[in-house]
Amino acid sequence: AQKVTQAQTEISVVEKEDVTLDCVYETRDTTYYLFWYKQPPSGELVFLIRRNSFDEQNEISGRYSWNFQKSTSSFNFTITASQVVDSAVYFCALSEANYGQNFVFGPGTRLSVLP
């Protein structure tokens, strides 16, 4: 069975600090996709990134970066120089390969960035 764990329920940081959100997943598939979504207070989940299991390259997009390590089944998300606008709930998700319609979401991590 597939499972996604986000052990950090809530994190609080002060603006300009770096913060890492952890995501650990379980799957028996050899091919799969991993995702991060952001849910700001408005409620709408916003897609941040999709990573194929064959692509272990780390990715950077502005202040956001993602570290994918198959050896530890982790797909961690780092925000550099956090800002108040980064305050949101962040979800990590896993889907099966071959265009899976079955998505498994983690419980989410609520990030509060204080001014």
Place this chain on the structure above:
Amino acid sequence: DVKVTQSSRYLVKRTGEKVFLECVQDMDHENMFWYRQDPGLGLRLIYFSYDVKMKEKGDIPEGYSVSREKKERFSLILESASTNQTSMYLCASMPGHNSGANVLTFGAGSRLTVL
């Protein structure tokens, strides 16, 4: 700007009432989903639809039904609302298999309170 629109952001209903949650997408997506979001549990799939008039049960279909008469519209129905269905309901859509892009686009959510 492409969108998934949920007709009601906030609803308050009484136990036993029939509740309709409507979702419309303007992206011509084949797949549509209804999730339920509860604190600490992440998103759980209620139903999804991969085509007009087609539906598949998700992880927690009990107490819910769905309708997809048109491609752009996916309705969630609570035949007889109960207090344990108080939750945030999220609709999402996704392109068909040929697009190769299994990324969910979410609506802003409908927060239902059942008294």
